[in-house]
Amino acid sequence: MTEPRVRPDPAFALLELYETALPEVFGYLLSRCGNRTIAEELTSETFLGAVSACRKEYAPPVSTGWLIGVARHKLADHWRRKEREERGLRLVHEGEPDVTDPWDAQVDALRARQVLETLGAHHQAALTLRYVDGLGVPEVAAHLGRSVHATEALLVRARAAFRRAYEEKEGRDV
Incomplete structure (x- = not known):
C-alpha cells in the first residue's frame, strides 16, 4: 500500500x-x-x-x-x-470644478503630502493610485471598484480639490 x-x-x-x-x-x-x-x-x-x-x-x-x-x-x-x-x-457637497483653468504651479513634495492628507479618502485613493503609483485610469478604476468614466470624473474633482487646498496652504505659508 x-x-x-x-x-x-x-x-x-x-x-x-x-x-x-x-x-x-x-x-x-x-x-x-x-x-x-x-x-x-x-x-x-x-x-x-x-x-x-x-x-x-x-x-x-x-x-x-x-x-x-x-x-x-x-x-x-x-x-x-x-x-x-x-x-x-x-x-x-462639492460644486463642479472649473477645468478650463490650467494649473502650472510647481508642486512642493512635502506640502503636497500634507495637502493630500487633508483630502477625503476617495480623493486620496484616486490621486495616489494615479500619480504616485503611476497607474492608468482603467487600473485606478479597477482598484476603486468604479467605472472608467466615474473614475475620470473623480480624478477631475480630486485634482480640483487638491489644487484649491494646495493654493490655500501656500497662501498661509507665505
Whole structure:
C-alpha cells in the first residue's frame, strides 16, 4: 500500500520571503498613506491575506512584487472603508470644478503630502493610485471598484480639490 502524498503548504514559501519582503511592503504602504500605524495595520493585513491567497489552488508564485500587489489592494480597501465612514459622518457637497483653468504651479513634495492628507479618502485613493503609483485610469478604476468614466470624473474633482487646498496652504505659508 502506498502512502498518501501530502502537498507542502505554499505558505512556507511566503514565510521564507517574509524577512526580505516585510520592509519593502511596509515602506510601500507608509509612503502612500503617510501614517505609521495605518501602514503597520495594512502590512499585517497584507501578509494575512497573502497566506490565504497563496493556499488557493491556482495561486500565483509568491514574490515581493506579488505582495506589493496584495498591499495595493489592502490600501484601496482601507481608503474605501475610510470613504464610507466619512460619508456616514457628514454630507459632502462639492460644486463642479472649473477645468478650463490650467494649473502650472510647481508642486512642493512635502506640502503636497500634507495637502493630500487633508483630502477625503476617495480623493486620496484616486490621486495616489494615479500619480504616485503611476497607474492608468482603467487600473485606478479597477482598484476603486468604479467605472472608467466615474473614475475620470473623480480624478477631475480630486485634482480640483487638491489644487484649491494646495493654493490655500501656500497662501498661509507665505
